[in-house]
Amino acid sequence: MAKAEELQGLRDEVEQVSLEIVRLLGKRMELVARIADAKKKLGEPLVDFEVERRVRSRLSDEARKLGISEELVNKITTLMLQESVKLQEAGEKPKRQVSHFDIFRRARELEAEGKRVVRLEVGEPDLGAPGEVAGATAEAVKQGRSRYSDAKGIAELRKKLAEYLSNKYNTEVKAENLILTPGGRFAIYLTMRTTLNMGDEIIIIDPSWPMYKNCAEFLGVRPVVVNTSVENGWLPNADEVAEKITQATRAIVLNYPCNPTGKVIDRRTFRKLLDIARENNLYVISDEVYADYSFSEYPPSVLEYDDANFIRVSSFSKSWGMTGYRVGYVTASRELVERMAKINGMLITCVPEF
Amino acid sequence: MAKAEELQGLRDEVEQVSLEIVRLLGKRMELVARIADAKKKLGEPLVDFEVERRVRSRLSDEARKLGISEELVNKITTLMLQESVKLQEAGEKPKRQVSHFDIFRRARELEAEGKRVVRLEVGEPDLGAPGEVAGATAEAVKQGRSRYSDAKGIAELRKKLAEYLSNKYNTEVKAENLILTPGGRFAIYLTMRTTLNMGDEIIIIDPSWPMYKNCAEFLGVRPVVVNTSVENGWLPNADEVAEKITQATRAIVLNYPCNPTGKVIDRRTFRKLLDIARENNLYVISDEVYADYSFSEYPPSVLEYDDANFIRVSSFSKSWGMTGYRVGYVTASRELVERMAKINGMLITCVPEF
Known part of the structure; x- marks a missing residue:
């Protein structure tokens, strides 16, 4: 019975500690919002990779000192940093990037219109598959190697x-x-x-x-x-x-x-x-x-x-x-x-x- | 200048809060180790899903109350719970489970020995691909549709x-x-x-x-x-x-x-x-x-x-x-x-x- 009570006591303690962690996360996000504000006024970029790395390295050191899993702390740090970036970027216009696949699609469109396009956007060799490969593949399919x-x-x-x-x-x-x-x-x-x-x-x-x-x-x-x-x-x-x-x-x-x-x-x-x-x-x-x-x-x-x-x-x-x-x-x-x-x-x- | 100092001050605060979070994680892991111990003495199973769910739900409520991202808290909770399980299972023998692929492999071995095996372990229909499909596939390959x-x-x-x-x-x-x-x-x-x-x-x-x-x-x-x-x-x-x-x-x-x-x-x-x-x-x-x-x-x-x-x-x-x-x-x-x-x-x- 005493053991069972002890277990319950420990569980309550874990819950309190966990709640405290969440509260600190809340505090952290509040501070991050204020930082975003300060940065905007100073005209500084929102994401400062060097600051992030310093935070990461400090937390990682602390984990090692405490003997808890660095991997766990690294993961949690990543989540916190991602959330910070998300929070700071809120309200910013999303950057639309042109990918090489957009160019690929545009090239296909132009070709469909009958234009001649020299295609450098995707690494697709002109050669095509060797005849033996195509032949053997066709044969394997027919033989039911499927x-x-x-x-x-x-x-x-x-x-x-x-x-x-x-x-x-x-x-x-x-x-x-x-x-x-x-x-x-x-x-x-x-x-x-x-x-x-x-x-x-x-x-x-x-x-x-x-x-x-x-x-x-x-x-x-x-x-x-x-x-x-x-x-x-x-x-x-x-x-x-x-x-x-x-x-x-x-x-x-x-x-x-x-x-x-x-x-x-x-x-x-x-x-x-x-x-x-x-x-x-x-x-x-x-x-x-x-x-x-x-x-x-x-x-x-x-x-x-x-x-x-x-x-x-x-x-x-x-x-x-x-x-x-x-x-x-x-x-x-x-x-x-x-x-x-x-x-x-x-x-x-x-x-x-x- | 005052703004820049304010920014630095806020950054220091974030760092302190983050370090405090890591320290609480350390405390949490310590408690978890003691819980594992208590459970062992009581002969209780190491993973209690209902306890986990209660923790998850309490932390999620707290996140909502504080107005911070529930998704973030959910993710961090998951990481903490995973780590707890890992910690509690340390020293336990890993459970080796037989997968249906083990049976698949064994069946192949028996067949290679010439035995007749009725195969129910993998959903592989007897029918094989329709002739038209195999034919058309072979044709497409030959035409270089690759x-x-x-x-x-x-x-x-x-x-x-x-x-x-x-x-x-x-x-x-x-x-x-x-x-x-x-x-x-x-x-x-x-x-x-x-x-x-x-x-x-x-x-x-x-x-x-x-x-x-x-x-x-x-x-x-x-x-x-x-x-x-x-x-x-x-x-x-x-x-x-x-x-x-x-x-x-x-x-x-x-x-x-x-x-x-x-x-x-x-x-x-x-x-x-x-x-x-x-x-x-x-x-x-x-x-x-x-x-x-x-x-x-x-x-x-x-x-x-x-x-x-x-x-x-x-x-x-x-x-x-x-x-x-x-x-x-x-x-x-x-x-x-x-x-x-x-x-x-x-x-x-x-x-x-x-």
């Missing part, structure tokens, strides 16, 4: 891909390191969903394919940008990358050959970036879908380095003109592939076998 | 589907109410991702296809179960459903004909459940993939009712034996379809055109 299959993709294909990559990069990729996805975008999503938590930061080198930031934000992850420019040959500065790393940083996206700049990175800089990632225990998400689109150098790949935190994303779209087949794939450690397979299996069962 | 297409699926198919559904259910479905997805699972995911937030509750009628709970948990949404049994003919009790609804409830999943029970719901009960949903402003996610698998009654559909919060999920897998083609689709209000299209476009670009 039942549920493996969440990682069919074994034959993974084995062949493993051989192909092992030869190409003079390394050892096994079938167990590969998972097929419905396109390169889903490969990026699976990779980010598996390696990142809400409240984490990810370093992205701009200009970049919008998917990286969109997907990060979709997952409550904060993209931290390192800029490059045509003046420095679109080459990221390694020191600048290192400077952007905080306790919250979990990953960096590399995309060479780069969409949209076309930049092929040199091996020395690539290596330097990988070293920085390794020193800081970051995942490297190397999007190498354009690996076969280099006219000069042979582009470097994370597969040339042996590290369980290096992940290579690719697809059949660009190398083999198979955009509409929707086949992407990830090369990663066995453990990561298993975690991705669970999500793949839940969300899409499998990719078509044909 | 480029990027629309995030909602090709217009012709959506138009045809709209006509088909309009005729079948004597209603008016337009192409703009339809979106194609890579399979029924992804249709469920898109629907839940679009209608639910972390911390929301969703009502699921058991026994049920595991996807509903898995997907809800994947999104930080709490599944609330209403049980049915063979004794009452697998019929859900409408009053029981109504009782489970709280402020946090956002949706209910209906799945008739039901996987796994095979139950076809009668129109009167179906209607009653829809009325309850409407009264409580809930989304209805009606998974009707087995709509063509009824040997007696003609199964009711949400499409027979006109409500922007009713969503129908279906696929080509069960009706037309096209499991391996991976084609699912959602019928919903135009506004919901637009939101789903954004996510579809980001995560998978489009489904294959062929």
Whole structure:
């Protein structure tokens, strides 16, 4: 009986503490509204990323000091910061951004009117799928190879891909390191969903394919940008990358050959970036879908380095003109592939076998 | 200058309040650990859903009273409760559950050994895809219809589907109410991702296809179960459903004909459940993939009712034996379809055109 009373007492205490947390949230939002006001009068921008980072880092330190989960505090901090931004932006006009898909649609319209349009807005190769692929696909469909299959993709294909990559990069990729996805975008999503938590930061080198930031934000992850420019040959500065790393940083996206700049990175800089990632225990998400689109150098790949935190994303779209087949794939450690397979299996069962 | 100082002062205050929140989180976790201890001594189960709901509802009330976002408080409450469970379960043995995919794999193994296995574990029709479909697909592939297409699926198919559904259910479905997805699972995911937030509750009628709970948990949404049994003919009790609804409830999943029970719901009960949903402003996610698998009654559909919060999920897998083609689709209000299209476009670009 005494034990039961003690339990009830503890529960009441938890409730009081929880209510106090909510009240403090209320107080916080009140202060944030006043800050928004003060900023407006000073003509300052509403979102100050450096202030946010300082808050995040202070709270994270406090969590560590108290011995409570940093992940939990990071997530709650993210929610509070998101709410602050929402509150401060209330009444502001939403920014309408032109996406590359708007341009894609406009191009289609112009073409429908009979105009000739040179299409640079979407990475759709002119080549089209090889005849053998189309033939074999048609054959597989006719043979009825259209039942549920493996969440990682069919074994034959993974084995062949493993051989192909092992030869190409003079390394050892096994079938167990590969998972097929419905396109390169889903490969990026699976990779980010598996390696990142809400409240984490990810370093992205701009200009970049919008998917990286969109997907990060979709997952409550904060993209931290390192800029490059045509003046420095679109080459990221390694020191600048290192400077952007905080306790919250979990990953960096590399995309060479780069969409949209076309930049092929040199091996020395690539290596330097990988070293920085390794020193800081970051995942490297190397999007190498354009690996076969280099006219000069042979582009470097994370597969040339042996590290369980290096992940290579690719697809059949660009190398083999198979955009509409929707086949992407990830090369990663066995453990990561298993975690991705669970999500793949839940969300899409499998990719078509044909 | 005075303004700038005021801004700094406010920022310092926000930081203090935020730190105080983290400290209270620490205190909360300490109390939770003691509760876990007390429960163990009393032999009580670690997770008490009713206690959780009471906490959630108290905090939600407080948020409303203070005029701060209930959604924010719901999310933070969810994170705190998840952390509590994690903390209390630390040291407990993980429960290994047998999934239907384990059985699927075992069946394949037995078949590989030459044994004859009657397969009930996965909903894969014997029929296989119709010859015309396989033929037309093969033809489309050969013609090179394998480029990027629309995030909602090709217009012709959506138009045809709209006509088909309009005729079948004597209603008016337009192409703009339809979106194609890579399979029924992804249709469920898109629907839940679009209608639910972390911390929301969703009502699921058991026994049920595991996807509903898995997907809800994947999104930080709490599944609330209403049980049915063979004794009452697998019929859900409408009053029981109504009782489970709280402020946090956002949706209910209906799945008739039901996987796994095979139950076809009668129109009167179906209607009653829809009325309850409407009264409580809930989304209805009606998974009707087995709509063509009824040997007696003609199964009711949400499409027979006109409500922007009713969503129908279906696929080509069960009706037309096209499991391996991976084609699912959602019928919903135009506004919901637009939101789903954004996510579809980001995560998978489009489904294959062929």
